[in-house]
Amino acid sequence: MGALLALTSAVCYGAVDFAGGLLSRRVHFTVVTFLGQVGGLLFAVVAAALVPAETVRPSDAVWGALSGAGSGTAMHFLNRGLSRGAMSIVVPVSAVTGVALSVLSGVFLLGDQPTGAAWLGICLTLPALWLVSGGSRPGRGGDGREASVDGLIASSGVALQYIGLAQAAPASGLWPVAAGRLAAVLLLSPSAWRQDHRFRQPVRRLGEAVVVGAGASFALILYLLAARRQMMAIAVVLASLYPAIPTVLGLAVLHERATRTQVIGLVGSAVAIVLLTLG
Template identity: 70%
Template structure:
């Protein structure tokens, strides 16, 4: 069940990244990020109230807050990179580096001990993530002078991804979904001062704002599924499976945007499927 929950989280995040990337081309990334985190907070609060917790400790709130800081950082820099038309740079950099940091932390600091088969799956996942999200053409990739800033966006986003996954996994199961809600509140508060500088950008249509909020709610659902996965599966495995989300926007790009699959993308998609099998059997 932990494997299925982690994969469901990946699917949610894949749809969120695809929709957020498309919306960030039309709406300022600061607006998409803030409204998204607001939508995420609303869904997380509703879910936490509907599923009562046995006991919420201060430590659980602290870990949830750390996760929220990571989420806000990841989404801000991810959306900024996407708004520069650099999907094939910022997504693979953030995904690959984020999963590597999370796995290393799980193994060296949290006592995770993946089986040899699981290690093989982890090793297959890293190049698969890169190929599936960086192997496309015609996605409006940035060139020239922007490549440096875009790479920086991806690396900073990866630190946020790692903090988000590691922090949330430390919350005690008895805390229910309140760590997710605490994290979403922290993310909104952290983004407020930054968003204030872009208030003029909020003069968008109600439809665009609604989409941003809905996208954020999808991200919260992805986090909830991931949290449940970590309670049934070791962190290293749950993170790797949840981090396969770049395969979803790639598949959607092929199906919805009629993009042509490249050899690298095809290899990445097949490798991702192999990684899922290996991690499931491990």
């Protein structure tokens, strides 16, 4: 059940990334990022109120807030890298490094012990994510270095997001996700305030950004439920396969052509899923 929840989280995250990417072509990424977190907060609060929670300790709220700080940091630097036109660098760097940091933390700090099949799946996931994200094209010069820095900082945020959320006690229900969305909104508010003129958009566009954020919050809730049923190292890897979804949707919806490296990455991702599920 945990593996299925993590995979569903990846599908939701991937669909949200695809929709957010299309929206960012028409609306500045600052607007999409901030209103997305607002939408995520609204959805998380409603979901948390509907799901019974035995007790919410201060530590659960703190872990949730740290997770949200990671989310806000990851989205800011990921979108900054994307705004520079460096998708082929920042996406694979953030995805692969974020997974590696999360898995290493789970094994060495939390005592996770993946099976042999699971380790093989983890090792296969890293190059698969790199290939499916288009990471075979290295950046050059200053832009490449700046994009790599954006990707590395974003990956640290991704790792903090997953690790922090997994530390909240099951008795806290979904309130850690709500605490995280609140922390992300507060973290991104200064940047949004400085770019307030960017928010002069049609109401429909602003509403789409809110809906995208609500979808991301739902994906995080699915990950949280998966991490409570599955060791974090496995849940993180399965949930982090989301970059494959925009690639598949691009092929199916936008009729894009897959490169050979992306096809290899997709096949590798499928094999990794099988191994991780068996593990």
